[in-house]
Amino acid sequence: MNLTSALPLRPGPGPDAGPGPRPAAASAAALTQAASAACLRVLSSAQWPESAEDRAAPAIAGFVVSSFSPLAAEAARRCLLRGPGSGPGPAPGRPDDAGRPVTAVVVVSPLGDLAGAAHVAEAVDDGARIGPLLFFQAVPNAVAGHVAARWQLTGPVVCVADTATAMTVSALLLADGDAEEALLIRVDQAHTPDGPDRAAAVLLGPGPPPAPEPQLHEGEQP
């Protein structure tokens, strides 16, 4: 029997379950709510689309066929540009030569690069040629690496399938010193031909100090 508090559970009705429309999972509002539930501080946020002018996320050199990686990169770009330390000079509270805080990149996507996967499956089934660029973009790590290289984010790279897990992972990385900040990016590609592509990102920092850890565990004397 586990005598400690359980790990945070996946979603269930959260603070957004009350009256009114529930925000899309890949929205700044939903990520901000989830961060609050995980006691994490949101330093900046962004999403795609943000206006009627957001029709197609800017292409990234080397990424083809699918909107997955462009969506992630654009949400990340907007979020980081709005974050602390994005302007000239060091981030507040950091020495001149400290550079950007060690920042983890956490990508959330239940379906991954859906358009890319469907394209490859169709090509395999039809015996069609598969382009060499599809090799690396078959995994969400690829765009995480693109974002990390572009913005010099040297923390861990983690890809998971749901937002609550991503928040729990981020909180533990910050608590254990694996990273000082975490850039969390959620991408939900349209799963039907006419559906919307959505992406959102939040830059996370540690929240208030955690409560004291439980003292009594299975196998330990009270």
Next chain:
Amino acid sequence: MTESVPAARRGPRSVVVTGAAVLSALGRGVPPLLSATLDGAPAFAPVLRFDVSGRQADGAATYPGTPVLAEELDQAVGEACDEAGLSAAQRAGLPLHLAVHGDPELARATPERRPAHGADVFADAVARRAGLSGASRAYTSACVASSTAVADAAAAVAHGQADRIVVAAGYLVEADQFAVFDAGRALARDGRVRPFSTGRTGLLLGDGVVAVVVEAASAARARRARPLAVLAGWGRAGDAYHVCRPRPDGTGLARAITDALHRGGVGPERIGYVNAHGSGTQVSDTAEAAALRLALGDHAPTVPVSSTKSVHGQALEAGALLELVVTIAALSAGRLPVNAGFLGPDETCPLNLVLDRDARPVADHALSLTTAFGGANTALLVGAP
């Protein structure tokens, strides 16, 4: 790249592994896998599971027939819990960390059915069938997915957020990933994986379905379970360098190794063996050798190193967990896996490769290293129980 690396911290509890189960190209269970790695006997052969006639390469390490990922995961989780001695009641509240590429059915599902094939839904289903009713989660971080799942489990257990967590991972060689790796010219043209060797031409895929039980040492003691190994440390860090190429100077992986050693409270002199990522690709092996030199210093030229991918292939999301289990089994057996496929030394990889059978660990801890696309690096440190 910033130099302000934060000091790695961890919770106060010791973490152990109390159960492990494996399906690989070598067969079911740890013994055939360990035996082949100790002998340096590769399992690569032309793929029969699907049509590879249009591909440039045709080799992989596959278990016979067409195993089904969900069924094999069910079996692995059950066997790992059995070995750990967990009753049905003890399993009931356990969380599951599952590392997978995704639900294998997603890419061919009709558009309307796609949301039912998310990796999170897939993980929930594995947990439910295994009788694990704690929170389940899916990791999809390519080759570091399962080592990240282990690191997160260890960190949570060390902090007392859980007494035990089941970590499982699965990849069975299939046509889609084979096709994209082939298109990217990543697969070895000569049908062999030759880590750190001159004449290496790339990687080959391999089956791996694995589960382990990560547990607080105190909780294991309380129920008189015998640990297989101590999960002494873990580290992860990013390269911030490229979409799919590793940072050539190895600094990202070196930081992951340094963090693992720091968390384990051991120095490089306590490392008796390194199961390297050793994919068999040119740039990756060279960068990994540089990382080992950075992290292990004067000990780097003498620590025994091999990559067991030279025997069982690259199991992608499941690879790190497969190699952790091999590393634990080798440490327990007191023998070291052979770096198979070696043709001759590569001056860019000045390592003490395990080339002969019957090599022994030179100290009581071992590292299992993994790198992935996106510049993701992980290091897991295990010790004798």
